[in-house]
Amino acid sequence: MKIVVPIMPKSLAEIAELDTIQYAAADLIEWRADFMPMADLEQAARDVKAQFPKQEIIFTYRTEDKAETIISAEDYATLVQQFSTVFTYIDVEILKFSAITLPDNALVSYHDFTQIPLNLPDILSKMAASGAKIVKFAGMPQKQSDVLRLMTETLRFSEAHPNLTLVTMAMGELGKMTRVASDSFGSSWTFASMGATSAPGQLSLEDVVKIREIFQ
Ligand SMILES: O=C1C[C@@](O)(C(=O)O)C[C@@H](O)[C@@H]1O
Structure with missing residues (x-):
């Protein structure tokens, strides 16, 4: 299981202040660009790359979880075109x-911040049908059985699509176990935090590294 650590800088100054040595154990960095003013994104992209010269970086401009992130389909498409050539992966x-x-290099994703939807297999199928090599889903369980269902459906889907990199997780307290047990149910990556979390239930990079060492 690869460990992805998101960064969520709100300004160019915050990028400059990142203590990047602390991220050394991360296999991938996810730059959540949606926290930056749009006008600064080009410069920010150069700065983020300069800060993490040796690590693979995912560019993510998340719109699903923020009512205030209003972006037109045209502008979103422009962002994807512009930054896909600059970073290893683009969400x-x-x-x-x-x-x-x-x-x-697209990584397609879908988030449900209220539930683990009953049609999760359809959602995964639709995303896989896009042709992307990496498919990611994060949902919010309401009960323990939702977590087990996410794990079961993920395992089933990963076995049916062995060439796909599948990444799933259950958010929140109930879902924490999915963030450390990815390998055992067919999910290839887990997201861990450094300081602030970018989603509820994320464990710290330090804790995920420890747990991975025990499991391997
Ligand atoms: O898609 C994901 C997964 C995530 O939502 C999580 O639950 O850890 C965190 C996001 O930053 C990332 O883009």
Whole structure:
């Protein structure tokens, strides 16, 4: 299981202040660009790359969880085109922006902040049908059986699509175990935090590293 650590800088100054040595154990860095003013994104992209010269970086402009992130489909598509060539992977909310032309390094994602939907297999199938090589789902369980269902459906889907990199997690307190047990149910990556979390239930990078050492 690869460990992804999100960074969520709100300004160029915050990028400059990042203590990047602390991120050494991360296999991948996720730059959550949606916290930055749009006008600073180009410069910020250069600065983020300079801060993490040796690590693979995912560019993510999340719109699903923020009512205030209002972006037109055209502007979102422009962002995807512009930054897909700059970073290792680019997160694309494909079910929301379905008209988009996916770049080769797209990682398609869908989030449900209220539930683990009963049609999770359909959601995964739709995302896989986009042709992306990496498919990610994060949902909010309401009960323990939701967590088990996410794990069961993930395992089933990963076995049916062995060439796909599948990434799933249950958010919140109930879902914490999915963040350390990814390998055992067919999810390839887990997201861990450094300081502030970018989603409820994320464990710290330090804790995930420890747990991974015990499991391996
Ligand atoms: O898609 C994900 C997963 C995530 O929502 C999580 O639950 O850890 C955190 C986000 O930063 C990332 O883009």
